[in-house]
């Protein structure tokens with residue numbers, strides 16, 4: 244996204260009316276305006292626009308996945324619309340690569356925004372939900388958003404809630420030994436914190452003298468399927484539980500990408516510097532409910548982090564409505580094309596059930612011993 | 613001769629010295645104790661985990677995913693049950709990721725009865741383990757196999773469950789581990805932590821050699837002609853003893869120590885049954901949906917017309933637990949006389 248095409252001076256109404264001025268004047272003017280109204284925590288306009296762009300891309304992709312499900316081209320949908328303001332900064336801030344020198348991701352099923360920020364193509368998410376043999380995560384074997392990208396240290400997403408937490412301590416242990424200051428990141432839901440695995444991770448990460456470089460996060464959307472937060476939690480903040488283990492912890496507005504970016508940046512720096520864990524509870528909107536199981540319809544009363552951020556950028560003159568609209572259109576077209584492409588691709592063959600039970604496909608079928 | 617516990621310890625030492633094992637961990641696995649059965653005494657990478665079985669398995673999966681080799685221990689198999697879904701995930705990770713993510717990790721845990729350990733120190737796990745696709749499962753019956761199977765488990769690119777009989781932990785075999793000093797006392801002085809004045813103690817490891825027992829390969833421990841007895845772990849010794857006794861009466865029993873539950877040595881079982889026409893499967897896990905039942909099913913399917921008698925499974929009774937009093941324990945898992953009776957019955961059966 245180039246500044247030249249998006250930056251316009253002044254407020255939303257001013258932006259609407261504004262005629263094209265030279266790019267240089269526009270940038271200056273917008274900087275002034277944004278400095279006055281909203282300094283976005285000092286994040287650069289380039290970065291803000293990049294975050295916005297990725298948030299839109301992730302949203303368009305998720306909505307495409309819902310459409311694919313509703314059109315009967317997929318069996319199940321679950322995903323992360325509403326978590327863009329949290330997930331995109333997470334993907335941007337991490338040290339991306341393969342092996343112990345790079346950060347590890349132990350994500351749950353609402354992490355499309357992080358994957359998009361890491362650079363996942365839309366088509367790879369669509370291949371997954373449409374169970375194509377070309378699905379790079381599972382080869383058509385698993386649900387929507389059960390991503391696995393070893394080239395970016397993205398651990399396979401599992402359906403059982405919260406098992407990813409102690410695994411993150413395992414990769415963090417390896418990273419600590421490797422000594423290149425990489426960290427492991429784990430995400431999960433608020434209801435899932437009732438599982439013992441959550442407590443396991445707090446304990447494993449915080450033992451005195453053996454602390455682990457792990458960023459433990461909870462995306463608190465106030466629901467576990469239909470059970471409200473109050474129905475499960477006595478604690479005020481989930482983050483308070485981390486404090487009991489002497490883990491540095493904070494609660495953030497995960498619907499604000501700027502707040503999230505800055506908080507996460509600070510915590511990641513702390514972890515890299517100290518080798519100790521940190522905990523973030525992010526409050527987010529579960530914008531389309533739990534999953535296709537409860538309809539996957541948009542909840543109009545909830546704050547929409549993508550539009551909220553978009554309007555904020557427009558108000559500050561960093562983005563125009565027209566440019567914003569264009570971004571949505573470009574990604575919408577990409578999503579449609581990706582779906583069309585995935586449709587033409589092969590599905591797993593029946594015999595392939597025996598592949599990869601064991602390494603090199605040995606011993607899978609006992610009839611053949 | 614080394615005990616099974618010493619053999620495991622030596623295998624782990626070999627693993628951390630030569631095979632890239634970087635973590636050996638679990639409850640009380642590190643210093644000062646070195647494991648409740650002393651199997652991890654003196655190892656340089658051994659450390660104590662919190663008292664948290666799920667944490668241990670989750671951590672092991674993370675370590676394996678991160679690219680390092682580890683051997684994790686669950687103190688008693690009786691406490692592995694709350695990790696079942698993690699074991700399931702570890703077993704399905706390669707498949708679910710379409711071959712992308714391997715989890716080369718070893719989980720070892722003491723299993724079974726025979727030490728009067730009562731309800732929560734006598735559980736078996738072999739039948740449960742056999743329902744965890746993606747795992748390889750081994751169950752050694754003697755020190756040399758304990759050593760060779762541990763090395764094979766460490767080298768395997770898949771997750772491997774290493775089920776060690778509690779009752780065999782002090783059992784000594786009659787074959788030396790390559791590199792082991794022939795004098796038992798010498799070995800003890802080298803690698804057993806002294807009971808008193810252990811401060812600053814360090815083991816002196818013998819010059820061990822690589823010795824692999826391939827996973828999936830059984831062993832005939834007693835050759836015979838009249839009946840095949842397929843067993844593993846502690847029950848091997850009971851079956852051998854009965855075979856020895858019956859040989860004196862002219863009943864020739866072939867005992868197969870399966871050594872691996874999965875993959876299992878079907879070719880060995882098959883050719884033995886083809887020879888004897890009779891088969892008994894013996895193990896101490898509970899009898900309803902027992903691993904021996906799978907083998908009996910397969911024997912029936914593939915060898916029906918070569919069989920001279922119905923295949924039989926002799927297993928632990930289908931009870932919620934194994935009671936502490938010897939009368940209870942001995943009436944729960946197969947004993948010498950049960951095995952003898954079963955063998956006699958199968959041999960006596962005429963088509």
Ligand SMILES: Cc1ncc(C[n+]2csc(CCOP(=O)(O)OP(=O)(O)O)c2C)c(N)n1
Pocket residue numbers: 353402403404431432433434435436462464466467468529533
């Ligand atoms: C161990 C386990 N139990 C139950 C389920 C079924 N389940 C799927 S999602 C979910 C609710 C999770 O809520 P939360 O942790 O708050 O995450 P959210 O989906 O709200 O992001 C449940 C109970 C599961 N997947 N795993």
